[in-house]
Amino acid sequence: MKVRLTAFSDDWALMYQNEVQFLKSIFEDEIIKCEHFGSTAVRGMKAKPVIDMMCIVRNIEKIDEFTEKMKKLGYDSAGEWGITGRRLFRKGGENRTHHIHVYQSDNPQIERHLIFRDYLRTHTDEAERYTNFKEELAQRFDDTTDYSQAKKVFVKEMEQKALEWYAEEKNL
Numbered sequence: 001m002k003v004r005l006t007a008f009s010d011d012w013a014l015m016y017q018n019e020v021q022f023l024k025s026i027f028e029d030e031i032i033k034c035e036h037f038g039s040t041a042v043r044g045m046k047a048k049p050v051i052d053m054m055c056i057v058r059n060i061e062k063i064d065e066f067t068e069k070m071k072k073l074g075y076d077s078a079g080e081w082g083i084t085g086r087r088l089f090r091k092g093g094e095n096r097t098h099h100i101h102v103y104q105s106d107n108p109q110i111e112r113h114l115i116f117r118d119y120l121r122t123h124t125d126e127a128e129r130y131t132n133f134k135e136e137l138a139q140r141f142d143d144t145t146d147y148s149q150a151k152k153v154f155v156k157e158m159e160q161k162a163l164e165w166y167a168e169e170k171n172l
Contacts, residue, residue: 001094001144005046005134012040015051019091019098023055026066026073032056032105037117039134044124046131048144051098054113060104063087075100083109112159119162130158 038052078088089100141147
């Protein structure tokens with residue numbers, strides 16, 4: 001898929017909210033809560049216009065029962081896609097609009113994602129630095145696979161800073 005970085009849009013929050021309502025109509029009581037994360041959840045950041053959202057559920061095994069229904073509704077299923085205990089659904093094909101990351105409520109990945117989001121929301125200078133880095137990569141890479149691979153080390157380092165920030169905040 002081609003890299004499409006765009007300026008922050010207030011529409012992203014609305015797209016997230018609309019999708020939450022739709023997913024609740026599918027998964028019903030299995031969903032405990034949903035969270036908007038990733039760059040589209042951080043005001044001012046440029047991002048690929050794909051809404052990353054997390055559905056925190058009671059039982060991840062039950063989510064597998066919805067895979068065929070999700071496919072009929074226009075999502076493709078990527079299974080765990082490299083993260084143990086996650087189910088990833090993608091909407092929009094080549095013009096993807098949403099990534100639905102489904103985690104059981106006790107999965108440690110939930111906290112990592114939310115801490116990173118909150119760190120970027122709180123540290124606008126870091127969000128700007130991340131945006132600048134993504135813009136540089138978008139100039140070098142046309143394909144999202146290469147672009148995403150090139151971001152990995154930078155993101156891991158920034159995630160580590162976010163985890164340290166969170167640990168300090170908790171101890172205050």
